[in-house]
Amino acid sequence: MxxxxxxxxxxxxxxxxxxxxxxxxxxxxxxxxxxxxxxxxxxxxxxxxxxxxxxxxxxxxSAINPSALETKVLEKIHYKNEILLDKIKRILFSDKILIPTSAMASVLVILFCFSYQFIYRNSDGPVNRLTVPTSAVSAPSAIVDSFSGETTTVMIMETPHSHETILWYNEKNEKV
Amino acid sequence: MSKKVKAKKHAEHLLIERLKQGDEDAFVSLMRQYRAALINIAYGITSDSEESQDIVQEVFLKVYSSIHSFNEKSSIRTWLYRITVNQSLNWIRTWKRRLKWQHQSLTQETSGDGINQPELGSEKYSPSDLFEEKELTWRFEKELKALPKKTRAVFVLRENQGLSYDEIARVLNIKRGTVCSRLYHARLKLKKALLKGDR
Amino acid sequence: MKKSEIKVVLTIGKTLLALASFFILMTNIVYASQFNVTITTIVASHGNKGVDRRIGGQIKELQASFRYSSYQLVNKTHKRLALNQTGNAPLPGGRVLSITPLGVAGNRAKLKLAVFKNGSSNFQTVIQLLNNGRIIVGGPQHGSGVIIFIISNSF
Structure with missing residues (x-):
């Protein structure tokens, strides 16, 4: 074999x-x-x-304590999360962000004012909506600062309902 | 696919979903399941317990922050082992860490062989036995440290974690044949170190 | 936040506020420099022509203020005037009404009105007209009736 x-x-x-x-x-x-x-x-x-x-x-x-390792990892994760939150806070409230944001806000306010004035003063619709009936206003629709000329009579009146100012005058050579 | 494997896969999928949702309990559960294995792998490659702890910490932190990118193409075990091996291979020692390591070595040297050694003169160990044991460990450790780290990675995954050649190949992204030859060479060298004495 | 940082932020805030106020003021000036003026010229008389439908809603105020039986629309002129820019509108009887915006005082436009007849001004007035307000100016004789012109403005 x-x-x-x-x-x-x-x-x-x-x-x-x-x-x-x-x-x-x-x-x-x-x-x-x-x-x-x-x-x-x-x-x-x-x-x-x-x-x-x-x-x-x-x-x-054998000397390595797995629980301690686990705790360390979790601590690090929590710390990292806190740092991340802190970083976000810092970024949001840092001058680098705060100043441009403020500037941007100001620009937006200015733009809003521009657009407001543009829309409400240069188009028919909004103007009509904004127009306050003169009757609701106690002040006269017009204040006459001065007048001069070849006139015989000058009268300042108001319309009965909407209190619009009436300026009435007669030319000098006219028969009143 | 057997029912057991299916159930295991489903459980793993649920765990991953919870991890992706930022569930801390799921993360703790994952750490408890794998921490020992990862420490062993890291130690098998670095031969430094403190570094191994740091490596495993980093691995878990990495897993926590990048779980969203895990696409479940491989099992979570393969993914964890891969990260651990890469982390161990790429571990860069800072000067501080080097000094610490040197300090610890000296401390170990001056305080004998450590707390795990039995007392001299006990029934189990005679001084000569202890000396032989110490020399064997020293030779083995020296040879192990002399091995290329990639070979050590293959060796620890096989001998300590019991991974098949295919699994090792997947973890390390190498060919099965490479796994086979690296294991053979590792065994050859380490056996020489172990058998230099009378054994 | 430190005290010095708060100071810096406050200073910046104040500066920005001042800048914003300045710009708002400027926009007011820029936009107020455009005045939309409408002159509606009517001849009112005791004739039997009745009321010209084209006069629209303004007729109620006119009828409540005057006792004429006829109100005839002569013309309606729109002018978009810049500050200190004079715009002319024809009035019956060879008269011309010239309007010059002089500025803005609060919510009122300061307007200079002058009526010219045969090339010379026979009536001048300076009024402060409410934004979106109206003034009725009248009196000059035309034929058997009188000329009434309603000036409205917006800025």
């Missing part, structure tokens, strides 16, 4: 240890391992390495 004329390729053994070979190949390696002490040792060395590595990691990370 021929025994162990060959050894499993180390790379194949590595794949076998990781369960990354096809089932028929795995079966062949398994059979070989039962018969070949050298390959079995190589296989055990892989397992020993694996357990040693995992022990090494767990030993060195």
């Amino acid at each position: 021929q025994k162990n004329l060959y050894h499993i390729e180390p790379i194949m053994l590595s794949q076998f240890a990781d369960g990354e070979v096809k089932p028929d190949e795995a079966e062949r390696i398994r059979q070989h391992l039962s018969d070949c002490p050298d390959c079995r040792k190589a296989m055990n060395d892989n397992l020993f390495l694996s357990s040693h590595f995992n022990n090494y990691i767990s030993l060195n990370t």
Whole structure:
């Protein structure tokens, strides 16, 4: 009976240890391992390495407190959120924003005044809407500052309903 | 797809939805589920527990801020592992961190082998056993640190997290064959370090 | 916010307010420099022609103020005048009414009116007319009736 004329390729053994070979190949390696002490040792060395590595990691990370880490992360998130809010506040209320915003507001007020005057003074519709009936106004519709000329009589009166000013005069050469 | 896998996927999808809505409880739940694994991966690559903590913190902060960009093409585990590996590989040590690390090394040196070592003269360990154990660990650590970090990443994902070659390939965005050869070389070197003694 | 910062903000605010007030004032001046003046010329008499329908709503006030039986519209002239710009409107009997806006006082336009007959001015007056207000000027004889001209303005 021929025994162990060959050894499993180390790379194949590595794949076998990781369960990354096809089932028929795995079966062949398994059979070989039962018969070949050298390959079995190589296989055990892989397992020993694996357990040693995992022990090494767990030993060195055992001092790390996961809860503390979790708290730190949450603290940082809260802090970042606060900073973000603070930044937004600072940006909104900084001179860089406040001054241009104020200027913009002033410009808008000016524009509003322009448009108000333009719309309400130069078009028929709004003027009519804004026109206050003179009757509702106690002041006369017109104040006569001065008059002069070749006149015989000058009278200043008011209409009975809307109290519009009437300026009545007679030319000098006219018969009154 | 089995019912169990379907249910797991659905639960994960719900968790992601909650995370995207900014649910802090969901985030805490995610941290509790993965923090240990991520610490192990980070330590497996950096061999520095303090750096590993910082890395994992950064990973979770990154996840919190970029969960909206997670498109669920891969599982959340793959995504988290990928971020952790990248963060560990790209970890830039500041001068402060270097000094801190050096300081800690010296402290460890002067205070013996640390709190995890059994007492001298106890039944389990004789002084010679302790010496051998210490030397073995020293050799192993030296060899591990000498490995390329990308190889260490493959090794830790396989040996510590039990990921398949395909999963490792997805996390690291490399070919399956590359995973296989990196694992083989890592084992070869580390086994040499472990077996230099009598074992 | 520090005290110095508050001071700076207040100063800036005051300056902006002053600027805004200045601009509003300027807009008033700019826009007030445009006066829309309408002159409606009517000849009123004791004839039997009745009321000219074209006179419109103004007739009620006229009828309430005067006892003429006939009101005939002669013409209606619209003028858009700038400050100190004189606009003329023809009146019956070879007369001409010239109107010159002199400025704005509160809500009133200061208008200078002059009636010319045969090339010389025989009546001048300066009035302050409410914005959107009217003044009825009348008296000069024309044929068997009198001339009435209603001046309205808006600015």
